[in-house]
Amino acid sequence: MVEWLDWQEVRTVAEYGPGTGVFTREILSRLSPGGTFVAFEANEEIAAFWRGQFPDQNLYCGSAAKVGEELSRLGHSQLDAVISGLPWAAFPESLQREILDATLAVLRPGGYFATFAYLQGLLLPAGIRFRRLLKEYFAEVEVSPVTWLNLPPAIVYRCRSRAAAEQSAGS
Template sequence: MKETFTFLRNFLRHPTQVGAIAPSSPGLVKAMVDGFDWQSARNIVEFGPGTGVFTEAVLDRMHADAKFFAIERSAELVEATRARCPNAIVYEDSVTNVAELCQRESMDGVDSVICGLPWASFSQGLQDEIMDAMLDVLQPGARFSTFAYWQGLALPAGRRFATRLDQTFSSVQRSHTVWRNLPPAFIYRCVC
């Protein structure tokens, strides 16, 4: 319950940085992580771990030889993720600095990005800046997954993001709807 209040407090303080009022549900976490080949993924980055629900699932599934780190802007959410996942490397930073953080972690390129950022809340400039920073580190064939809330598709930024995905990746698929999430959501599963 404490993490729900932490999440809600961060949403109220920074609604354009935290896109929901509650952490992702177990069903959304499962739908998100099921889209990756954890046996072959070696360089994994998480954007916007929030309270660490995806982080925990990634750490449970990733190969012993894989490297992983997460990037979160909110100091309070960094603390929450570190408390949930004390073995995880979590940077309090902007995802636009992903290339520098990859160098720090000795990652030559990234093959998997799991993302909890609220794309439908972002301006076009910020969407482009984050996407370009990510594309600079993604290897050919890399996987990128992020979730979206259905109501976000009604927003211009949500539609713009969906179009950008289609223009950027060789494959973009949508998962089933996870109805037991607040609010209901689906996963974009993309391949370079």
């Protein structure tokens, strides 16, 4: 999920749905000293567990749709990368769009967005719709090979936001 990012250019990272912190550990091990990390977890019990694992890290207990407000509170206006563990195939389209809109509002031009999907979720209407939305929202969308050793098997969506020149031309 995180190895494909160019960590030399990543200084500000958000993680959506950090759960028990598997990806958090990988992110923090790669983030440069002085970098900013913030996690977004809507489930209060999971957030409490996560805080116990990472007491010195920023955690917002609430929707990732609030990424702009929380980033501003931390003194930043843009993210270089977002790593998401959210269950996109379980969300209605309105919530998928709300979070993607909020993400693109703060993701720098050429910024990174990575999320995974379990194979069975790809066949659900919300999973099919989410893949279509990624292509609508991002300039680049790559799909990893299936990770069969993961249970359940999963793929990773690796996305890049539009570069500044593309955004200007599209306006």
